[in-house]
Amino acid sequence: MKQMDFQPRGTCSKLIHIELTDDDRVSDVSFVGGCPGNLKGISALIKGMHKDDVISRLCGIKCGNKSTSCPDQLACALKQMN
Incomplete structure (x- = not known):
């Protein structure tokens, strides 16, 4: 199991908690x-x-006129997970 807490930038959300299985499948995101x-x-x-x-x-x-969004920031976080 892999876990990460990611602080997004430019969004209303302040933290994304991600859990991946050993084969890089999403088991939980909050x-x-x-x-x-x-x-x-x-x-x-x-x-x-x-x-x-x-x-x-x-x-x-x-998201609207922002250059990013919560989903985009989630993708950024996932890119960092090895």
Whole structure:
């Protein structure tokens, strides 16, 4: 099991907690702050997915006029996990 706490930048969420299985599949993701319903939905949808698939789907998503979003920051965090 791999775990990481990631501090996103440029988003309403203040912390992303990520847990991956040994074969790099998402076992749990939780956000502190942000839009609770949307972020719980994203967490549920990506559960069991391989981290590379999550990165390819979420990387580059923007929130309103911001240059990033909570999903984009999640992709950034996953890129850092080895």
